[in-house]
Amino acid sequence: MEETPKGSRLHIAIFGRRNAGKSSLINALTSQDIALVSNVPGTTTDPVYKAMEILPIGPVMIIDTAGIDDVGDLGALRVERTMQVLNKTDLAVIVIEPEDGVTNFEAQLIKEIRKRNVPIAGVINKSDLMAVAPDKVAVWSEALDLPLLTISAKTGQGIEELKRTMIKLAPDDWEGPQLIGDLVSPGDTVVLVVPIDLAAPKGRLILPQVQTIRDLLDNDVCAVVVKERELKEALENLKNPPRLVVTDSQEFMKVGADTPPGVMLTSFSILLARHKGDLETLVAGAKAIENLQPGDKVLISEGCTHHRQADDIGKVKIPRWLRQAVGGELDFEWVSGGTFPADLEKFKLIVHCGACMLNRREMLYRLAMAREAGIPIVNYGLLIAQIHGILYRALAPFPLAQMILEE
Amino acid sequence: MEETPKGSRLHIAIFGRRNAGKSSLINALTSQDIALVSNVPGTTTDPVYKAMEILPIGPVMIIDTAGIDDVGDLGALRVERTMQVLNKTDLAVIVIEPEDGVTNFEAQLIKEIRKRNVPIAGVINKSDLMAVAPDKVAVWSEALDLPLLTISAKTGQGIEELKRTMIKLAPDDWEGPQLIGDLVSPGDTVVLVVPIDLAAPKGRLILPQVQTIRDLLDNDVCAVVVKERELKEALENLKNPPRLVVTDSQEFMKVGADTPPGVMLTSFSILLARHKGDLETLVAGAKAIENLQPGDKVLISEGCTHHRQADDIGKVKIPRWLRQAVGGELDFEWVSGGTFPADLEKFKLIVHCGACMLNRREMLYRLAMAREAGIPIVNYGLLIAQIHGILYRALAPFPLAQMILEE
Numbered sequence: 091m092e093e094t095p096k097g098s099r100l101h102i103a104i105f106g107r108r109n110a111g112k113s114s115l116i117n118a119l120t121s122q123d124i125a126l127v128s129n130v131p132g133t134t135t136d137p138v139y140k141a142m143e144i145l146p147i148g149p150v151m152i153i154d155t156a157g158i159d160d161v162g163d164l165g166a167l168r169v170e171r172t173m174q175v176l177n178k179t180d181l182a183v184i185v186i187e188p189e190d191g192v193t194n195f196e197a198q199l200i201k202e203i204r205k206r207n208v209p210i211a212g213v214i215n216k217s218d219l220m221a222v223a224p225d226k227v228a229v230w231s232e233a234l235d236l237p238l239l240t241i242s243a244k245t246g247q248g249i250e251e252l253k254r255t256m257i258k259l260a261p262d263d264w265e266g267p268q269l270i271g272d273l274v275s276p277g278d279t280v281v282l283v284v285p286i287d288l289a290a291p292k293g294r295l296i297l298p299q300v301q302t303i304r305d306l307l308d309n310d311v312c313a314v315v316v317k318e319r320e321l322k323e324a325l326e327n328l329k330n331p332p333r334l335v336v337t338d339s340q341e342f343m344k345v346g347a348d349t350p351p352g353v354m355l356t357s358f359s360i361l362l363a364r365h366k367g368d369l370e371t372l373v374a375g376a377k378a379i380e381n382l383q384p385g386d387k388v389l390i391s392e393g394c395t396h397h398r399q400a401d402d403i404g405k406v407k408i409p410r411w412l413r414q415a416v417g418g419e420l421d422f423e424w425v426s427g428g429t430f431p432a433d434l435e436k437f438k439l440i441v442h443c444g445a446c447m448l449n450r451r452e453m454l455y456r457l458a459m460a461r462e463a464g465i466p467i468v469n470y471g472l473l474i475a476q477i478h479g480i481l482y483r484a485l486a487p488f489p490l491a492q493m494i495l496e497e
Numbered sequence: 498m499e500e501t502p503k504g505s506r507l508h509i510a511i512f513g514r515r516n517a518g519k520s521s522l523i524n525a526l527t528s529q530d531i532a533l534v535s536n537v538p539g540t541t542t543d544p545v546y547k548a549m550e551i552l553p554i555g556p557v558m559i560i561d562t563a564g565i566d567d568v569g570d571l572g573a574l575r576v577e578r579t580m581q582v583l584n585k586t587d588l589a590v591i592v593i594e595p596e597d598g599v600t601n602f603e604a605q606l607i608k609e610i611r612k613r614n615v616p617i618a619g620v621i622n623k624s625d626l627m628a629v630a631p632d633k634v635a636v637w638s639e640a641l642d643l644p645l646l647t648i649s650a651k652t653g654q655g656i657e658e659l660k661r662t663m664i665k666l667a668p669d670d671w672e673g674p675q676l677i678g679d680l681v682s683p684g685d686t687v688v689l690v691v692p693i694d695l696a697a698p699k700g701r702l703i704l705p706q707v708q709t710i711r712d713l714l715d716n717d718v719c720a721v722v723v724k725e726r727e728l729k730e731a732l733e734n735l736k737n738p739p740r741l742v743v744t745d746s747q748e749f750m751k752v753g754a755d756t757p758p759g760v761m762l763t764s765f766s767i768l769l770a771r772h773k774g775d776l777e778t779l780v781a782g783a784k785a786i787e788n789l790q791p792g793d794k795v796l797i798s799e800g801c802t803h804h805r806q807a808d809d810i811g812k813v814k815i816p817r818w819l820r821q822a823v824g825g826e827l828d829f830e831w832v833s834g835g836t837f838p839a840d841l842e843k844f845k846l847i848v849h850c851g852a853c854m855l856n857r858r859e860m861l862y863r864l865a866m867a868r869e870a871g872i873p874i875v876n877y878g879l880l881i882a883q884i885h886g887i888l889y890r891a892l893a894p895f896p897l898a899q900m901i902l903e904e
Contacts, residue, residue, distance in 0.1 A: 277727065293707075293712070300701060300702050312730070323719070327686060
């Protein structure tokens, strides 16, 4: 059920000379061992497209550019093949081998990539084997007019920082996973449970609800929109059960009781967490709540200068729920609007708002900062679901995320 | 089915001394003969609340203030009764008898009404019996600090101008009929057919669709939202037929074919025309299309400086449809943004846009101007429905409007 249409995957091409460690870097980024790793140059022989997940970036298409990484200058044929790859590339990563350093190959490659306006992240790999002196890094960086990160694909050093750079460089029109369209098939019926409370302005629906209805229509699905009170009746009025029921988090208990066990149930928060951020990273953050101890420091981060209502959730309800879960006091800090505090390492958990005012890239950037600091991060919706013991059922459409919660 | 909740009716209190012609004015405003008319002062003895329709104002509650119109000053008891009426009044109309002119009664009454911040329209009635000299009108008007219209409830002189003044004075929060809520009962299912075309921005629904869904939820109704392609399947999947199917006008033919004859069908345009303007006035305008002759002048009025798309409808499609309907050339004029041209009388028909950028009061004001000039007025949606021969069926929830079309 978790197929992602090609269009919503960020296409990342990994460039570099033979043995610069392209395949190892792919493994480090994706925490998978799909690419064949060997220390014989040129093990991979053709550009290979691999649909993978990078946390917290989400579904990506990695393009492994073996076969155009021969030693020496770019010949006409290799330029052509590079161009074919670049036609499909949203973001290029250039991997530099520390012993050989920057050569004509990298310089020409960057020239070709820049012709296409494709953003570039530059890394010097193998920091575990060879430490390149900072002044040498500066010289190379200036020669290429490109910031260079020092990383080790083998030890993982700098990998999270590289991910953060990649998020920063991702194109503006990159959207990530659909809200719901990839979870349904044409002709399906999906029930949306929309409580009408003080949150929704008169005569309006909140944006995620509208986006979900529209995404369903775009995917030839019938959307049944109903309040929690009328849900039971609405389900009984359908001859064929719906493919999915999506509810506002605050009504999950009641909706869970009214939805037959055979019908998959999820929440708008979870759909949004996946669409706007990275579901797996946030689920790992939800799981980390169980490790909190009394006295731990918790950061509550609100995306915007907030309305009274967001205020109430972040300032009152979430602290209360977390205290109850931990069975003792916690040391809360709040931050809003801008970025995270510099000393992020002191926190045991970051709780982020639903990010309704942030775009996907901004939210992913924050997730990447948290990962870099090694701090679990969860958002309001997933925290609420986890605290109330309903997150597991609500992740039914997302087996990978369910696995993270079970671990 | 056309019950209007009390809250959405404009409450209009008619004040004036005995025999000033309050009941006759009510008849003239509503074109009905419900009030008992007599030339003996004080035929009516108590304030009477009458749910009525005023074209183009829509559903109103007329408060006939007999019993507090005794000759002479307002006594304590009458002040109290006036206050009770004013507590429920959105708009006061003061009727002055031309022979007696302005007395202490009117002056005190206006003072009391103004204490409550209720807007006032002032009229001098019986212009058919007695012409009050303009300088005398000016003196009275100045004494009361109130503009005074000269009217005749008997001949209808000035009545349309009075309606226009009343619309202008109506309170800001006056909303008029619900979009759809008064057409349904709790537990109903309503199917909304929403074509996804170039008009709807990516990831969004257009506002009337959102407002309709929200209004249904507010009224404990289940909204089934579907594209025209999936409608048949969606209807077959319901155990109980829907109370109503609402479609975008452009898909009316297809939707009409897929909707069983027993199920009422209407369009978003018609719901909006009623919510935003006055359905009966606009239906009368649609009917007037059949009287157009080749060479007639037609005014096309667009509410705002327009998008290419609105442009296309107003500038190309509607002229073409009207030419086809008339079987010859027509003389079109276009106006946008502001108000109508001064020489409105030269037109045989006014075609107004859907008024998505206007509020109800602005739209009603334009309808009132058209009525005053005696020119039929129709909006885009109703014109399209009429030209395509589907208006009658689409008015199924509105028998009064259907009658106008049949006349």
